[in-house]
Amino acid sequence: MRYVRIRLDQPAWMRHPMQEFLATSEAMQREEMLAWNLSRDDVQFLLFYVEGDVDAYRERVAEVEQVRWCELSVVDEASFYAYACEEYTESQTAFFEPFAELRLVVVPPVVFDGNGDLLMTVVGRPTGLTTLVEDLRAVADVGVEVRRVGSYDRRHQRALGAVTDRQREALATATELGYYGSPREASLADVAAALGVAAGTASELLREAEANVMARLVGDDDGA
Template sequence: MTQARLVVDLPEGPWVADVSRAHPDATFQVLTALAGDGPGFALVWITGAPIDPILDDMAAHPAVTELSVAQRTEREATVQFETSAPLLLIAAKRAGVPIEMPLEIRDGEATIDVTGPHDRLSALAAQFDDLGVPFEVRYVRERVEPSELLTDAQRELLLAAVDAGYYDTPRTCSLTDLAERVGVAKSTASETLHRAEAAVIREFVDDLPGYVQREGSEERSEGD
């Protein structure tokens, strides 16, 4: 499966494009959304700016046909709404690839994460082109399945280490104890665990927002 992050410059018309540009200090996080054949329904969390003017602009926008405030404070609110123009959801539905939530919009720009077969991600890009929606690709990478991340030996030793309490705080199993428990040399256990930990940590860090691999760092090698 291919994973991609796109930054989409929303056109005028959709409520979130217009309202977020009118309130550039606010962040709109779409927590859940559903696009049908007609209107789209969503739950959005708004933070970072005085809320009342934002809610007034949302309620007054012609694309918002229904609005209900679930909770609010002076600078944040959770809002359930119905809209007649769920542009991003329509494009994703036509391409057959779901947009991962939460979806964040700020000052007219939407940062979206999608995962799917390469041809469907290409279809999503084509949908944006057809709709005249500019976008920038921040990254494209192959997503590694958990079953493919570790070798059998690494996975078995890592699970044994967890079961034995090697990663407990305080630790209830030493590396020597773990090696004896699984019947390998201490040096073998140490190297195997190190490679497993490195693979898991790299995969976790790759998914952190804003992380960019430093130039010159080593790529993951086969068997690590």
């Protein structure tokens, strides 16, 4: 069983209205689709974690025709959860059909960054993953970047549970840039720039995340 981690730069016509809002609004920073359930009534139920202005999000989502309802739960002044019910669209159906046909599984979370780009991890057979990437690259105006490919193994997910979403983002960004490479391919300043924060903030995020992960790996915590 293999996996591929990909980033998709989709044209505006292919994006969900809230994905486009994320890309164009200065009030929004990031969104993660944490879970989704399908129903028999041509609607889907979704749970998102969002970083940004909750009032701006509430105002915009109320205007999206396909969203039947959306409940927001504030975490703090900069983040909240969105629990939504929305109707399927033709573009969504067309996008996800190949995943079913190729017997592939999308592993949450599906991340939408501040540019509106979509990052996802897909698990399945090697031939199916290769075909998916080829098919996506064949679609006009879709940019496809393969971030990682390998054997799927989530045994260390327990360690990742020791960090916050923001710390996990810092670790992922640092890893992707080569900050933890040998030799090191990126500086702390590079990581800070990619995260859009000061170098001191990036350093604090990484230090706290590293401490939490190491404590969980060696069993020096209660696992809660």
